[in-house]
Amino acid sequence: MPEEVKAHITGVVFQVLTKPGDQVRAGDPIIVLESMKMEIPVEAPRAGTVTEVTAKEGETVQEGDTVALLE
Amino acid sequence: MFKTVLVANRGEIARRVLRACRALGVRGVAVYSEADAGWPHVKDADEAVRIGPAPARESYLNIERILEVARVARAEAIHPGYGFLSENWQFARACGETGAAFIGPPWTVIKQMGEKIAARRLMVGAGVPVVPGSEGPVGDLEAAQRTAGAVGFPIMLKAAGGGGGIGMARAVDPAQLAQAFPTAQRRAHAAFGVADLYLERYLEEARHIEVQVFGDHDGTLVHLHERECSIQRRHQKLIEESPAPGLPPEVKRRLVDAAVRGARAVGYVNAGTMEFLVDPAGGFHFLEMNTRLQVEHPVTEEVTGLDLVQAQLRVAAGEALPWKQAEILQRRAAIECRIYAEDPDRNFMPSPGTISALRLPEGEGIRVECGVAEGVTVSVHYDPLLAKVIAWGQDRDEALERMQRALSEFSVEGVKTTLPFHRAVLSSELFKRGQVHTQLVEQGAFNA
Numbered sequence: 001m002p003e004e005v006k007a008h009i010t011g012v013v014f015q016v017l018t019k020p021g022d023q024v025r026a027g028d029p030i031i032v033l034e035s036m037k038m039e040i041p042v043e044a045p046r047a048g049t050v051t052e053v054t055a056k057e058g059e060t061v062q063e064g065d066t067v068a069l070l071e
Numbered sequence: 072m073f074k075t076v077l078v079a080n081r082g083e084i085a086r087r088v089l090r091a092c093r094a095l096g097v098r099g100v101a102v103y104s105e106a107d108a109g110w111p112h113v114k115d116a117d118e119a120v121r122i123g124p125a126p127a128r129e130s131y132l133n134i135e136r137i138l139e140v141a142r143v144a145r146a147e148a149i150h151p152g153y154g155f156l157s158e159n160w161q162f163a164r165a166c167g168e169t170g171a172a173f174i175g176p177p178w179t180v181i182k183q184m185g186e187k188i189a190a191r192r193l194m195v196g197a198g199v200p201v202v203p204g205s206e207g208p209v210g211d212l213e214a215a216q217r218t219a220g221a222v223g224f225p226i227m228l229k230a231a232g233g234g235g236g237i238g239m240a241r242a243v244d245p246a247q248l249a250q251a252f253p254t255a256q257r258r259a260h261a262a263f264g265v266a267d268l269y270l271e272r273y274l275e276e277a278r279h280i281e282v283q284v285f286g287d288h289d290g291t292l293v294h295l296h297e298r299e300c301s302i303q304r305r306h307q308k309l310i311e312e313s314p315a316p317g318l319p320p321e322v323k324r325r326l327v328d329a330a331v332r333g334a335r336a337v338g339y340v341n342a343g344t345m346e347f348l349v350d351p352a353g354g355f356h357f358l359e360m361n362t363r364l365q366v367e368h369p370v371t372e373e374v375t376g377l378d379l380v381q382a383q384l385r386v387a388a389g390e391a392l393p394w395k396q397a398e399i400l401q402r403r404a405a406i407e408c409r410i411y412a413e414d415p416d417r418n419f420m421p422s423p424g425t426i427s428a429l430r431l432p433e434g435e436g437i438r439v440e441c442g443v444a445e446g447v448t449v450s451v452h453y454d455p456l457l458a459k460v461i462a463w464g465q466d467r468d469e470a471l472e473r474m475q476r477a478l479s480e481f482s483v484e485g486v487k488t489t490l491p492f493h494r495a496v497l498s499s500e501l502f503k504r505g506q507v508h509t510q511l512v513e514q515g516a517f518n519a
Contacts, residue, residue, distance in 0.1 A: 010421075012126075012451060036455040
């Protein structure tokens with residue numbers, strides 16, 4: 001069952017750090033959001049494989065939006 | 072004096088500059104992004120021009136567009152405020168080339184002090200002590216490890232291309248340094264366009280104390296005393312005050328002497344700030360110079376009774392500085408709290424949203440510089456500063472009492488703010504005793 005990685009804050013996607021197939025550990029940054037001049041990483045909630053990154057650089061995401069899927 | 076000035080900024084600082092314009096009989100032109108239509112700074116201006124979409128690089132950082140608006144509005148000068156283009160030497164130079172005075176120092180000085188490694192060297196040459204650190208840029212991790220070994224851990228990695236606390240990373244040992252180095256390089260590149268880093272010893276439990284300086288075109292250069300700015304998160308200030316509590320007079324004297332010497336060495340003109348760290352033994356070390364008006368300038372204004380922004384306009388218009396050093400006195404005490412749209416319970420995470428209710432403090436000894444109003448939406452695109460509260464008193468105790476009262480009256484609904492944090496700081500014994508240093512917030516000294 002893939003797990004949704006959700007933005008914990010509203011912001012603009014500053015950087016996408018992962019791509020489908022990447023292995024990540026718990027706490028690894030998946031993407032970096034920019035909000036109010038701060039860079040805020042959205043981290044993997046657990047170890048796994050990234051199956052999809054839905055966030056695109058420059059796009060605004062709202063708090064609670066899914067930014068990636070983890071398996 | 073100028074007839075028309077364009078204010079290339081937003082929020083509370085744009086309102087502050089527009090107010091100075093009005094006081095001097097100058098027509099004030101505001102610019103604004105799509106996100107800021109209807110904001111107070113737009114309504115305050117004699118004329119307001121929409122310059123682009125919400126993202127700053129398409130609006131408040133769009134040099135060509137701003138210069139075009141200045142030309143059409145016949146602005147003879149441009150005030151950059153702080154942040155955005157205020158320390159961009161290319162912008163300052165471009166203003167001069169298009170015939171609009173840049174209200175700030177000459178572009179050459181902005182460039183000199185913006186190159187942080189060269190600025191350090193300049194200060195050493197002027198006899199101003201700097202934090203022990205690398206002589207030049209550290210190009211790779213190997214060089215960083217070598218330098219860190221020589222300087223001694225803990226160290227601070229900093230961007231060579233610019234300051235303001237952006238892209239800084241602390242490392243207590245070689246392993247942390249190895250981890251922090253690539254991230255710091257990336258951040259430096261993203262913020263300033265150059266990945267170069269340099270390295271300084273991290274001074275434990277030091278105080279951040281800065282000196283306001285002001286120069287004119289006749290070569291007069293004065294200081295307006297110090298501001299204590301140690302209450303910070305993410306190397307960004309939250310509270311500032313003057314005089315710095317408990318600063319020994321001898322240290323103070325040497326600090327302002329060094330600040331004036333350093334500013335003179337670069338031929339400084341207009342308002343600027345020399346930032347220092349003061350270590351627990353009373354030694355002080357130059358950090359950087361901010362070649363612009365500071366967020367916390369009202370603290371100095373309330374302490375000295377002088378108007379820094381009006382003076383900025385006068386000096387930019389070619390007038391001599393209206394003050395003599397001997398007449399610039401710390402007449403009273405003042406403190407400022409920055410009210411940010413951030414959640415202090417979630418490690419000061421940004422809290423964008425719409426302001427549904429706003430109640431500002433007032434009364435004796437209270438000054439409020441507020442950029443927002445009920446109904447405006449605080450967007451993710453800009454700095455989260457909503458307002459500044461400044462309290463002054465005949466002494467520090469009176470200023471702190473007034474600030475406590477003001478904070479209890481102040482309320483914002485719709486977004487989280489730093490108000491509860493400020494209330495906690497103001498009621499803490501540590502702060503009342505003035506025993507502050509830059510690590511207090513991260514150490515959780517003010518947590519409930």
